[in-house]
Amino acid sequence: MAADRPPRVLVTGAGGFVGQALVRALAKDWNVTATDQTGLGFADLPGVTALPGDLDDPELIANLAATPFDAIVHLATVPGGAAEADPALATRINVAASMALIDAAAAHGNCPRVLFASSIAVFGDPLPAKVDDVTPARPMLRYGAHKAMIEEWIATMSRRGAIRGLSLRLPGIVARPLGPSGMKSAFLSNLFHALKAGAPISLPVSADASCWLLSRHALTGQIQHALALPAAPADTRLNLPALRVVFGDLVAEVAQKTGSAGSLVRYAPDPAIEAAFGRQPPLSTPRANALGLRHDGSLAALVAHALADL
């Protein structure tokens, strides 16, 4: 990158929950181009160029292809539940448009850093007794398969020297906004909203269910750290450090911090949801740890970070 200008980064899905915070964090040091279908409210940030559009539109890809970005953070996706509901759309965005975007990024010959928001959905369910850096992908959801497929594309293009790619496998991120998200895991965030409002909520998992969580605060920190890594790891697939949380403990902590009653929570396990999101075993991430990536550190910090976003 030229020394006389800030480096250029493209963020897709920039109007989303993670994208919004990431763009604001990056705007300090980067020249940011932010793209999404809607939600690009960055008028107050002078270093941010908002480029609304649909990744499925070849004109938007051609537009993005015109700029030699130093880095790309590809967050845009059709998530799990939405992908099952509209498989054709999900294939177009999660696979075809993602490949086109990566090809466009690679075309300038400047070997840009490409961070791809992959997902623990590549592991499918049931999970083995322990998940670590060598656990093989075995998706069950269309969404998980799409993520595994783009991980392969990122790995191949990185091996060819066309990009410096890294597929970051995201766990559950809390607390996302209320409302339809297309995510099967929306209940993870809805818990925070309900207890803050003092409203009753029914969870589709049991009290002793366990799952891997990360706050948006910790995730954007990890992404910023990954963007600044001096060298791209040879293995481009990376499980992110996340806190393993038991739901009973999570409910108690959220209740305590919101001054609400844990008895507002009813457990009504749905076997499919429990299998997909409530049976997450111990997670070991030595590779990401060695690269300096960190989770929230404690349940108290995770909940505090999550509540700060509501």
Next chain:
Amino acid sequence: MAADRPPRVLVTGAGGFVGQALVRALAKDWNVTATDQTGLGFADLPGVTALPGDLDDPELIANLAATPFDAIVHLATVPGGAAEADPALATRINVAASMALIDAAAAHGNCPRVLFASSIAVFGDPLPAKVDDVTPARPMLRYGAHKAMIEEWIATMSRRGAIRGLSLRLPGIVARPLGPSGMKSAFLSNLFHALKAGAPISLPVSADASCWLLSRHALTGQIQHALALPAAPADTRLNLPALRVVFGDLVAEVAQKTGSAGSLVRYAPDPAIEAAFGRQPPLSTPRANALGLRHDGSLAALVAHALADL
């Protein structure tokens, strides 16, 4: 499948070198629908329905989706060299159209058998000292990455019980017709044509280069065998048995069988071609062997089968 009608099979790429022979072989026992852009000369076969079209055309996919096939053999592809020359076309056919085809096949709920023509290109280069059933995919070509991505889709859709899929990793197939094939490995077949014609030929590999080969005769036998397997293997990725051939030996055998002079062959190794097609180590395929799949058996048989196709 109903007992009162022959089972229905769809063959894509049916106008190609392998497809032509496969359709003729299957027509004895199957109700065959054959699709390709061109080359569908099956008017003499009463049980074959020719459906010309482009897999990139949603109308063709919709057409194919109307029939509940008992099995699909998906041969159509944009091969290695052609995929590097036109990445966008290759993504559309090798990835997007392949996913749409598999989804269409799965939509009837009859869990069809799906045989996908994958490729040893998933292994990339350089290859390890030995390749066996657990050697990981590590593609270098776009084509190889596309194949690995669809292998993932086949594996996921099979795991979900939507299809009974099997990804057959094809080695070099000889002897394909002369003319532009879009294949980086075209020289493998051109050798047979040149010596049969008594014409000189320059090979882009050295005399001690080694590669995995299969005749069309042996490959169509393997595909028919795979279609008849009573159960789909849990691991849907399958390396096909192939004969490992040293080029000097191959040249001698072809020269002997064609009554031509081996001295017509000049070795002019191209480092990239030699790396991709001339450094293939011993290949061990216990899983495919156990399923009853067989290669040509000997160099003499391989060359005889290949010459019979010229």
